[in-house]
Amino acid sequence: MYRYFVRQIHDQQLAEDLYQDTWSKVMNAAAQYQVKAKFTTWLYKIAHNLLIDHVRVVKPLDNISPLADEQQMDSLEADNLNAPEPRLQQQQQLNMMKACIADLPAVQKEAFLLNIEMGMTAAMISDIANVTLEATKSRIRYAYQSIKQCIAHKLQEIR
Template sequence: MEQDSDEQLMLQYQAGSADAFDVLYQRHRKPMYNYLLQQCRNRAIADELFQDIWMKLISARESYQVRALFKTWLYHLAHNRLIDHYRHSQIRQAEQNGHLSPTPDQLADNPGAQPDCLLDTQQQIQQLMGLVQNLPADQRDVFLLHEEAGLELKDIAYVTSCAYETVKSRLRYAIKRLRDGMDHD
């Protein structure tokens, strides 16, 4: 079962195999969670979205059809759930504040002091994470789907409902902005 493709596993899960679901979950949980955490920068929200996406997958198992790679389909679910989350949070903020304002970003918890030899690396990682968060939303989404989720450009085009060339351009501009930002400091 470990060697079966994701699509085969999903079809096995559709037929009632809980073991197939377990293999899918183990394969995709870390990259999916990292993608969500990078997108929303809040562990509690990432946890909620992560759970919602897997519940959506469970609910959709009866209607699942192999139309694209499973991974592409899964990240399509995640992308749509993120869009829903952003819409709802913007509406709540507008109601509370009378306008839209971004929530403060929080970096992943960093227990204890880092050794001096790792300080520069840690600072570079935090700088890069900050730069990623400051990318325009469409570029950030494409960049994270490519780097965190490991999706190919054609799959990102499917997930985001954008043309392939648009995705390619957004990724190129995102990488250029990140390089320029890292070189600037």
């Protein structure tokens, strides 16, 4: 849940506050929790509502960028530029993925994070976000495709 806030807000302090507020609400509302409902669904509903209340507009993040990696690449010797190590390449792709996730629209980003972090199905995500199942499926599908295209585009730019 910490990464759920961090990846969407990109403000670590605010993310920590919301993370703490979510747990406070869980403690206060523990008596109202119905056993028939799944706990993770109930928990992320609280987190989702807090996120909506505090962050109305999510800006595409420029903070997380592959600049550091590019700077690392620049620091390498010239004879190694044409054959980067596999580890560096992998790290580079991971950083690109992080940046591409940050570039996703807010609703797609949320659906993607819940799916990839918690393994939630489209039905559970639709229940948390209070949208239809078809809309959730579309968001998840577009998120993955956008990330793939974004990474491929970034790789082309590097080359």
